[in-house]
Amino acid sequence: MGSSPNSKPKIVRGTAGYVLEDVPHLADYIPDLPTYSNPLQNNPAYSVVKQYFVHVDDSVPQKIIANKDSPRGIHFRRAGPRQKVYFEADDVQAAIVTCGGLCPGLNTVIRELVCALYHMYGVKKVLGINGGYKGFYAHNTISLTPKSVNDIHKRGGTILGSSRGGHDTTKIVDSIQDRGINQVFIIGGDGTQRGADRIFEEIRRRRLKVAVVGIPKTIDNDIPVIDKSFGFDTAVEEAQRAINAAHVEAESGENGIGVVKLMGRYSGFIAMYATLASRDVDCCLIPESPFYLEGPGGLFEFAEKRLKENGHMVIVIAEGAGQELVSESIQSMHKQDASGNKLLQDVGLWISQKIKEYFTKQKTMNINLKYIDPTYMIRAVPSNASDNVYCTLLAQSAVHGAMAGYTGFTSGLVNGRQTYIPFYRIIEGQNKVVITDRMWARLLSSTNQPSFTICKSVTEEKREEETTGEQ
Ligand SMILES: Nc1ncnc2c1ncn2[C@@H]1O[C@H](COP(=O)(O)OP(=O)(O)O)[C@@H](O)[C@H]1O
């Protein structure tokens, strides 16, 4: 085998500061690949659609806010069917795998991948890989047909099963090669997309005609570049039920406090949007915005004030919020899951305990605190209507991209348009709530909670006092 092909980013520059962060193509490392007419042009459903095929040069800007002097900036390749395809239907052996934690919509994506392959392109061989990445080499596969996936979108979870850990690039690519798979659709979060990138690099090194396509799944909405992940809307909607229950409980008891923990390891999007949607939440705590409990501007002072004013309050806390405070009081074990993700302490339980201790010590009022942890219930529901539509578009775009010979990309929504994003952009960082952005300011003005920003000045003042005292 020759030297490994170059896998540097494909950057195309145009006029007025235009930059296209392009995705790899099979033709980049396999010369003289034959092309075929897209079978969609004979499909009655599409022949009536004017300009159904996407122009080869179409791209979507990453930033749409501009002024008259702004450069055109970074763009991504627009997703959609191309006039020419690089696979003949009978030659395609597709595979679908789901990895990582559950997320509403996984089954819809599986269903729509199968249906798009069958109905749009006439592909009849679609394999489901059982149990995540390790399923490529340690489990059985199942054959997927439009009939077998017909109503799976009505169920939560994934019919294929999922797992953490077990990513062995060589074994996975050996299995892809042995099974004659030439289109791999990998549905998963940040860890999964990292794994997909490694698979793509190995496939490219072996110069195989195999398209590797990622579909971003993350209930936490922590994947960068894309507008949002599928399942996020459903999670926010489902969280309303828990917040509502917490509110009913809090309202009905004397000095009632409802605490709801929502998912979000490093990104507090579910907590933020669920709070904004609900209007019953008095305080939302997320990993990106450090908070403190005691003293002026702290959570205890705020809770006391709200209880005096309203007689009840609701706190929403993201699972990754205040982890530094929790580790100060509970000895942290630094445990990890099979994929290497840090296992977090239960911040909901911790904060509930701290609030109870505070009011017991203060003796100013008797409180009634109820802690609700709906996290796995939220993750297990089927996707709602808007997520179902979104999953369909993501899956169809992924299939169009693979058939057109693109590879090493994630199918994602950017500024409301379907795009193909190179793996390296998806795995380079995490999407987080920017607390200096307007959305967080909107939340603060909606809840009227403390911003906890005086924490730093209080600490600094304290330190200054200590230093002065020493002199
Ligand atoms: N850096 C990495 N390189 C290769 N594979 C990875 C990497 N990180 C995670 N994976 C694999 O991706 C899969 C899912 O990762 P995980 O972090 O559990 O979930 P998610 O993809 O939802 O973030 C696991 O099988 C894991 O082994």
Ligand SMILES: O=P(O)(O)OC[C@H]1O[C@](O)(COP(=O)(O)O)[C@@H](O)[C@@H]1O
């Ligand atoms: O208990 P599990 O299955 O490891 O999942 C818990 C984690 O999964 C998530 O829901 C999503 O994480 P991933 O996207 O990495 O799968 C996190 O919010 C949560 O910490």
Ligand SMILES: [Mg+2]
């Ligand atoms: Mg993850």
